[in-house]
Amino acid sequence: MLNPADEALAARLPEGVLREIAPAYLEEPRGRYRGQAGLVAAPRSTDEVAAVVRACAEARVGIVPRGGGTGLVAGQVMPEGPAPLILSLERMTALRAIYPEENVLVAEAGMTLQAVRDAASGVGRLFPLSLAAQGTAAIGGNLATNAGGVTALRYGTARALCLGIEAVLPDGRVLHDLKRLRKDNTGYDIRDLLIGAEGTLGIITAASLKLVVPPAGIGTAMLQVPSPEAALTLLSLAEGRMAGGVTAFELISGQGLAFLAEVLPGIRQPLPGAPWSVLIEVGLPMGLAPEAALESLLTEAMERDLVLDGAIAQSGQQAVDFWNLREHLPEANRRIGAIASHDISLPLSEIAGFIAAADAALAPEGVRINCFGHLGDGNLHYNLFPAAGRRREDYDDRRKALSRRVHQMVVDRGGSFSAEHGVGRLKVAELQHWGDPARLAVMRALKDSLDPLGIMNPGAVLSARA
Structure with a gap:
């Protein structure tokens, strides 16, 4: 009623x-x-x-x-x-147009990311944004949150893959900006303003998306490394040897593998017990064999003591198995039960120092730490779990303080407390605490100007007006 x-x-x-x-x-x-x-x-x-x-x-x-x-x-x-x-936007799922010769696809906002990727594949192209939730996640939400995912190292976030936007503004006017242009210097970029705004400045209803020609050959490997420092040096080596062909470079901690073994023992682990692991994927043009390139990289990296052991996928199924391990890390975390989860980013040169300093600072708190994520673009998921034999509830009185300590260490090193998930309602207080005052003032001015009634996703990103 x-x-x-x-x-x-x-x-x-x-x-x-x-x-x-x-x-x-x-x-x-x-x-x-x-x-x-x-x-x-x-x-x-x-x-x-x-x-x-x-x-x-x-x-x-x-x-x-x-x-x-x-x-x-x-x-x-x-x-x-x-x-x-x-x-x-569940009923707005149409593929409005696709232009293979232009490498452009126009999709309505409710179309799932998987459906967009399938449509691109049907004409011999690739939409490279890739997320674990792509079967459910809608492209409008991907843009509204500027989703990242595992391929941002090579192809960028959702923002970098969008050419044009159609959106409804807070007063009901429609912004018709579904351009398919790579160059358009005609004033303020309203498209980029709406991307990442999380529905607080308007509702994205359709988008023109960039497609790419898929690599001729894809290679995948799981490599054991002794430390995050070694992983970062390996990343630099791989990028130099692959000439831009590194698509993904994921860091996995030994604690993450232990969690998988504990709660998801059916997930195959090619290199169990590693202190740290790297999952690397490369996509190379015709004439270059990715498996051979990875073999050469592995040999050189082992000679330089950057890699302890490695496994290179010899089939498509083996590559799927490697990725299956990585994509089940969040599920293992969920089953263990995190005290606090942190979606952070850091300059690459600060990552190893942050991990060492944060681990040392949190050791007296009696927590287990699972650090993993998209090392190639500096985005880590630094999550805290109860010590063995303890429960999440035992840490309720310290949860916020623990997160504040993690975020403070990130910000002190020039990083961000929200790398790819956005601000939403969960991190409004963090944005207010650590955000640059001038930037926050501009954001508030834009919000008040475009949405003076405050009706667009009230309380998300910025606190609602009283």
Whole structure:
């Protein structure tokens, strides 16, 4: 039964857009927050999105945009404040156009990342953004959060893979900027303003995306390394030897392998017991054999004591198995139960020092540390777990303080407390604490100018106005 205000708003919406408020609309993957909603709308077109936004603006009702719901910082749920309208892009899944000769694809915001990748593959192209959640994550949400993933080292984040944007602004106007141009110096880049804004400045409804010609040959290897310092030197060596062909370079700690063995023993580990491991993928042009290139790299790296042991995938299935190990690290973490998780980035030259200093600083706290992530682009997931035999609840009184210490050490080294997941509602206080005051002032001015009513994803990124 709707309250009178929601009933009045519902009457102003386009026919057929309302959805039942199912539990899935109110959930986020980590289960830390439970959202609320007065109404759920699932428009079928950009015009219907615009009509919904106009109706909400007139009624002064907040809007929480929702794509695949895979975000990890609670940007897709609003647990407090007046119940919002959840605007789901689930019905806007069309592939509007594809231009193989231009290496461009135009997709609606609700199209999943996997569907975009499949469409590109169907015409002999690659959309290189790659995430573990790509079967569910929607391209609009990928852009709204500027998703990173495992291939950012070579191809960049979602921002670098977007040429143009169509979006509905907070007053219901439609921004028609679906350009397919590599060069366009015609003033402010509104596209880049909306990418990474997490739905606080407008709702992305479609995008023009860059495609690439896939590498002729792909090689994958799992390498044991003695330390993060050795892994970073190996990264530099690999980039020099592969001439831009390193697609992914993932760091995996021995603690991560131990967690996998404990809770997911069915996951094959080619090099169990390694203090640190690196998963490297290279994509090379025709005429260059990636397996041979990796063999040469392994030989040289072992001669320089950068690698202790290594396994090079000899088949597509072996490569899948290597990646399967990496992609199950978050699931193993979930089953163990983290005290605190940190999505951080650092200048490459600061990473080894940070890991050593943070490990030493946190050792007296009685925690286990699983550090892993996208070493090639400086993005680590530095997660804290209870000591063996203890429970997460034993650390409840110290959880926030532990995270603050980790983030302080990151910021002191010129890093960021949010590398690829965004700010959402989870990290608003951190942004306020560590953000540059001038930058925060500009962000607030932009928000107030474009969204003076404060209806676009209230409380995400920036705190809601009282």
